[in-house]
Amino acid sequence: MNLSFDDFRKTLSDEEKEVLDKILSDESRKKRIVLENNVLDDNNHLEIVNFCANFFSPGQPIAERTGYSLALLEPMYPLNVKNFDLGLFRKENSSLILVECKSSISDYRELVSDLGRSISEATNRKDELERVLGNRIADPIEFAICVPALDAPEVYNEIVRTNKPICVWAASLWERKMKIFGNKEDTKTEIESGRLHRDGNLNSVLGTGVEPKLNFLRTISILPSSHMCTLLVHVSVLIYQKTKESRISGEFQYSDVLNILMKELQTMTGLSTEDFERSATNIFNTALKKDIFKDLTEDTEELTRKIFQISGRRTNSNVVRKEVGETYVAHNAREKALMESIARYEKERGITHVTSWMSDQNNKK
Amino acid sequence: MKIPFQEYTFASFVNKILEMDFPIQARLKVACFFTQFDRWGTNSTFSLWALFNSRGFHIDQMGDIHVLSKLYFDTALRQKKMATFYAYLNSESRLLLLFTDEKSEAIDQTVEEMAETTSGIYCMFTGPRTLQDIRSKIVESYPSSVCFYFTAKHFSQFARKGETRPHIERTIVYYGDDALKALEEMQQYYGVSPRIMRYRIPDVGNYEIKSTGCFTLLKTEDPIPAKQLLLRLVDWTSVLVLRSRQIIERSDFILIPLKTEEKMFEIPKLIPWTVKFSKALDYSDAESLVESMVSEGYTLFNYVMPKGSFRLNGMVLDEKKGNVFTIDVDSNRMIIAPKDKISFDAFLRFFATIVENFDPQATVEEFV
Numbered sequence: 001m002n003l004s005f006d007d008f009r010k011t012l013s014d015e016e017k018e019v020l021d022k023i024l025s026d027e028s029r030k031k032r033i034v035l036e037n038n039v040l041d042d043n044n045h046l047e048i049v050n051f052c053a054n055f056f057s058p059g060q061p062i063a064e065r066t067g068y069s070l071a072l073l074e075p076m077y078p079l080n081v082k083n084f085d086l087g088l089f090r091k092e093n094s095s096l097i098l099v100e101c102k103s104s105i106s107d108y109r110e111l112v113s114d115l116g117r118s119i120s121e122a123t124n125r126k127d128e129l130e131r132v133l134g135n136r137i138a139d140p141i142e143f144a145i146c147v148p149a150l151d152a153p154e155v156y157n158e159i160v161r162t163n164k165p166i167c168v169w170a171a172s173l174w175e176r177k178m179k180i181f182g183n184k185e186d187t188k189t190e191i192e193s194g195r196l197h198r199d200g201n202l203n204s205v206l207g208t209g210v211e212p213k214l215n216f217l218r219t220i221s222i223l224p225s226s227h228m229c230t231l232l233v234h235v236s237v238l239i240y241q242k243t244k245e246s247r248i249s250g251e252f253q254y255s256d257v258l259n260i261l262m263k264e265l266q267t268m269t270g271l272s273t274e275d276f277e278r279s280a281t282n283i284f285n286t287a288l289k290k291d292i293f294k295d296l297t298e299d300t301e302e303l304t305r306k307i308f309q310i311s312g313r314r315t316n317s318n319v320v321r322k323e324v325g326e327t328y329v330a331h332n333a334r335e336k337a338l339m340e341s342i343a344r345y346e347k348e349r350g351i352t353h354v355t356s357w358m359s360d361q362n363n364k365k
Numbered sequence: 366m367k368i369p370f371q372e373y374t375f376a377s378f379v380n381k382i383l384e385m386d387f388p389i390q391a392r393l394k395v396a397c398f399f400t401q402f403d404r405w406g407t408n409s410t411f412s413l414w415a416l417f418n419s420r421g422f423h424i425d426q427m428g429d430i431h432v433l434s435k436l437y438f439d440t441a442l443r444q445k446k447m448a449t450f451y452a453y454l455n456s457e458s459r460l461l462l463l464f465t466d467e468k469s470e471a472i473d474q475t476v477e478e479m480a481e482t483t484s485g486i487y488c489m490f491t492g493p494r495t496l497q498d499i500r501s502k503i504v505e506s507y508p509s510s511v512c513f514y515f516t517a518k519h520f521s522q523f524a525r526k527g528e529t530r531p532h533i534e535r536t537i538v539y540y541g542d543d544a545l546k547a548l549e550e551m552q553q554y555y556g557v558s559p560r561i562m563r564y565r566i567p568d569v570g571n572y573e574i575k576s577t578g579c580f581t582l583l584k585t586e587d588p589i590p591a592k593q594l595l596l597r598l599v600d601w602t603s604v605l606v607l608r609s610r611q612i613i614e615r616s617d618f619i620l621i622p623l624k625t626e627e628k629m630f631e632i633p634k635l636i637p638w639t640v641k642f643s644k645a646l647d648y649s650d651a652e653s654l655v656e657s658m659v660s661e662g663y664t665l666f667n668y669v670m671p672k673g674s675f676r677l678n679g680m681v682l683d684e685k686k687g688n689v690f691t692i693d694v695d696s697n698r699m700i701i702a703p704k705d706k707i708s709f710d711a712f713l714r715f716f717a718t719i720v721e722n723f724d725p726q727a728t729v730e731e732f733v
Contacts (some may be wrong), residue, residue, distance in 0.1 A: 047669045047678060058621040058634040070632050071623055091625070134628025174674060176695075213732075216669070216678035217702050218691040219633050230667050237666050237682055238689070267620060267631035317664040317684045 005338040020345050027337035027344065028330075035229075035329045035336075042227035044103035047216050049085045049223065051171055052101050052146045054214035055178065056088050062210060066202045067092050070219075071133065071268075076118075077224045078132050078270040079125055083118035084143075085223065087133070094138040095199070096129075098122055099169075101146045105155065111145075112158040115166055119143055132270030142197055144169050152181040156195075165194020169206065176215055180206035221264050224271060224279065228286050229328045235260050235283060236292070236310055236324045240317050250314055251296065254304045257283055284308075290331040292324055366391055366466040368451055372428035375453050382464060383592050391466040393592060395599050396450070397489035397578040398461040398480055399610055401708050405431060405454060413454060413461070416486065420479045429453060433463070437474040448475055460489065460603055472579060480710070482685045487710035489578030490717040493558050493725045495605045499574060500545070502601050503564055510566045512544040514573075517557035522653035522660075524646055524724045527556025558725035569594055576721070578602070609729035613638050613712045616732070618703040635691070636732070637702035638712065640719055643726030646675045646696045654694065657722035661685075663715070665692075680704070686711040700732065 005024075009017055055062045056070040063069050072087030075098060084098040100118070105111055122129060122141055130137050144167040147155050152170035159166050168181040180203065182195050187203070190196040197203050222234050238260050243250045258280040265271060284303060287293035296307045312323040345351075368381060387393060405426075406412030417424055417433055425432040431452045439446045448471035450463040463476060480486045491499075503510050519527060519535045537557050539547050544563075551557050560576045563583065570585030572595065580598050585591035616638040620631035646654075651670050654677065658665060668679020675696040682689050688711045693700045699719070701712065719727050 043667055043669050043679070044671075046667065050678075058619075058632050059636075069623060071625075071630055089623075089625070091623075133625055135625035174676065214635060214637070214702070215693040215695070215700060216676075217635055217637065217693045217700060218667075218678070218680055218704070219635055221667070221680055221691075221704065233666055234680070237664060241682055241684060241687055244684075268633075270628075316662070317682050318659050321664055321666045 005342060008342050016349075019349075020341060023345050023348070024334075024337055024341040027341045028333045031333035031336045031340075032329055035332055039227055039229045039325070039329065041103065042230050045085075045101065046218070046220070046223065046226065046230070048101045048103045048146060048148075048171060048173065050218050050220050051173065051176075051212060051216050052099060052169065052178070053086055053219055054212050054217060055210060056086075057214065057219050060213060062202075062205055065205055066090070066199060068095075068097065068199075068202060072270065073220060073265065073268045074224050075129060075132060075270070076122060076125075078272070078275060079128050081118070081121055081125075082225045083115075083121065089133065089135070090199070091135075094136050095142070096133070096137045097142045097144055097197070099144045099146055102151075103148065105147060105151045108151070108154045108158045111155065112162055112164055112166070115143070115145060116162065116164050119165065134270075140165070140194070142194065143167065144197075146171050146178070148173060149177075149179075156181050159195060160193075163193065167195055167197060177209050177211050178206070179209040220268075224265060224269060224275075228283070229325060231279075231283055232287060232292055232328055233321055233324050234264075237317050237321050240310060240314060240320045244317075250309050251307050252309070253307060254280060254284065290328055292327050292331075366393070366449070366451075366464075368427075368430075368432075370425075370427060373430045375429050375455075378427075378430050378451070378453065378464075379596065383589050386588070387466065392581050392583055393595065394463075394465050394467070394472070394579060394581045395595060396463040396465065396472050396476065397580070397599060397603060398463070398476065398486050399489055399606075399710060399713065400454065400459050400461050401485040401710065402454065403456040403459050411485070413485070416479070416483060420483070422475070433476075435475045437471045439468070440470060446471070448472075450476065458603065458607060460607075461486070462599065469575075469579070477577065481714070484686055484688075484708045485710060487713045487717075489603060489606050490713055490720075491574065491576050491578050491602055491606060492717070492720040493576075494728065495602060496559055496562055496574065496576065498605055499598065499602055500562065503566070503598075507566045507569070510564050511542050512548075512562060513540065513542050513565050513571075514561075514563035515539050515544050515548050515559050516561040517548065517551060517559045518721075519555055519557040520657070520722055522657045522723055523556055523558070524642065524650050524653065525556060525644060525726070527552070527554055529554050531556060558721070560721075566594065572598060574598065574602070578606070609716065610709060610713065612729050612731050613716070614709045616701070616703060616707075616712065618705055618707070633704075635702035637700045639730045639732050640699040640701065640716060641728050641730045642697055642699070642724050643728075644724075646694075648672060648675055651675055651677050651694070654719075654723055658718060660722060661718040663718065683711055683715065686714060690715075698730070 053070050056068055067090045068088045071089035075087035076083050085101045086099040088097040146169040149170040149172040152168050156168045169178055170181045171178045182190050187196055235257050239252050239256055243252050261276050261279055291311050294309045294311045296309055300306050313319050400413055402413040405414045407414045421435055423434045433450045433452050434447055436445045437448050448467045450465045453462045480488050516538045521532045521534055537551055563573045565571045570591035571583040573581040573583055580595055582591055582595045617636040619634045621634050623630040623632050655665055662685040664682045666680050670677045677694040680691055688707045689704045691702050691704055716729055
């Protein structure tokens with residue numbers, strides 16, 4: 001039976017408690033760094049998604065010249081698959097390009113292999129995707145991965161090696177340029193293999209390299225699968241402003257969060273009201289668990305009728321932004337560090353459980 | 366200043382102002398505000414009339430002129446006093462002119478305070494570049510004119526640093542007939558940027574021009590031409606500032622429908638405007654820029670500011686006017702786009718924030 005951290009701590013002498021507390025503090029610090037980096041990665045991801053999406057937003061030169069328009073955010077999300085960030089649709093021939101954006105890559109092989117699985121999923125569930133889009137989709141669906149220009153050669157090589165039908169869009173974020181990466185000598189094979197687009201116009205525009213006009217402006221503020229911390233900061237800052245204007249001492253309800261999510265995402269996703277309700281509930285569960293929101297009506301059962309407040313200092317929106325972000329990271333870091341601290345303590349102290357062979361066996365399986 | 370109660374056209378009101386004798390201590394001021402409205406619109410809930418009314422102003426009408434009154438706290442008398450403004454709204458430029466002889470603090474506590482926090486109105490912000498253009502215009506029209514006073518500020522976040530202790534925040538108030546030369550020197554040595562300028566125009570009068578778009582006739586021995594010049598100063602300045610407003614007003618947020626066979630999506634179309642910086646920025650300026658924004662009630666959230674050369678982008682909440690927009694900044698310019706329908710005055714305040722707190726020589730540019 002696993003003891004909770006507090007229960008375990010109670011069993012120790014004062015001296016040993018001190019050792020465990022030191023371990024906890026060290027583990028929390030490590031987890032904190034990991035979490036902060038995750039949140040940073042999420043914002044970097046949002047940046048490259050917008051960089052890519054802005055080429056295809058209404059009125060932009062590529063959208064006008066090729067007919068491909070930004071249509072869907074995370075097109076597979078309504079099918080409970082979190083692959084692909086953007087769906088670009090060309091109405092004239094019902095052609096769809098699913099685009100995955102990566103701001104950094106740690107393992108090229110793993111990335112391409114994951115993409116391969118996502119491609120199979122998208123291809124196999126094309127009829128469901130058609131329902132999301134509300135339109136027939138021409139065969140085959142095309143795929144693209146937008147990666148930092150430095151990573152493009154390695155990603156491309158891996159795609160060629162594994163023969164995956166993916167176009168590589170190389171984004172130079174500092175120079176603000178995007179270019180399709182591939183073998184320009186043998187375009188016929190490249191098109192047949194899915195590494196160049198079938199639309200010659202799109203190939204030629206992307207082939208010469210394009211400069212965005214809108215750069216990294218956030219046409220897309222959040223994604224359905226954005227990091228919980230990104231969502232909480234976004235929602236809290238907007239709620240703070242809204243409740244400040246209405247002068248009701250920062251009180252808000254479930255519907256306020258739901259409305260923010262729907263306003264940001266409804267017009268560009270195939271998500272249903274139930275999907276949004278699930279996301280809103282998820283946000284509330286996390287925010288309450290981590291003391292980011294305060295429940296002012298504990299006697300009321302129904303979530304939709306409850307009244308909440310943002311916890312902590314609410315001097316201004318910048319304070320709210322900081323506090324929400326920091327509370328999320330601190331709370332999560334401690335939570336994740338608790339159990340690992342016990343394990344590390346036991347390891348460092350050379351403690352072996354009578355039943356430890358069981359978990360060793362399980363790990364080997 | 367008490368204008369006889371009767372129906373006025375703008376022309377007859379100006380004539381009345383010109384011919385009236387003001388008490389010796391009274392200083393005629395024209396405080397200028399850009400608004401979103403081309404009429405007062407008494408019946409509408411979102412109108413200039415409703416705006417003033419909701420902020421506790423008492424409103425009387427005298428034809429084209431509206432009389433606005435509101436209490437303020439007179440710090441010298443240590444008591445509340447009633448401030449009165451004679452307001453004219455130009456339906457074409459949507460410029461609101463407030464004629465008054467009230468103290469500056471009366472304007473600050475009433476209309477200025479409202480313009481900082483309300484959507485639909487903002488002061489006719491006159492940055493250092495425009496102040497310089499007016500200076501040239503005055504010198505050109507009145508070669509014997511003398512700038513004899515200025516106040517100027519320096520903030521540690523300024524992108525262009527002065528040569529002397531650039532980390533020190535400072536305000537310089539200067540009296541002297543060499544004020545123009547002194548301002549140049551102090552810009553170079555102390556990095557200050559002007560907020561208030563005063564000119565003496567021989568045989569006409571002494572004038573004060575504030576960056577908030579408030580013009581004062583300080584002193585005159587020949588009131589009629591002096592008052593006429595006061596109005597001309599307003600006119601010159603409004604033409605210069607109107608250009609920025611027009612560019613800002615072209616920015617927009619539109620949802621473009623995308624119809625598939627069975628569904629309808631709406632894709633945001635961002636139409637931005639830009640702020641061009643007066644010097645190429647580097648990474649160390651990024652934090653100063655964020656600080657400048659935060660100090661004026663803006664919150665940058667879910668943003669990216671990687672180390673290296675200048676790259677900063679994300680979402681911005683304007684806490685004072687209650688708007689959300691998005692920015693993308695590189696070393697030369699900032700692109701700004703609304704994330705909803707935003708009244709131009711919110712962006713005018715944002716531009717004023719950048720100019721007054723970060724880059725005094727920045728300009729509003731068309732997005733290309």
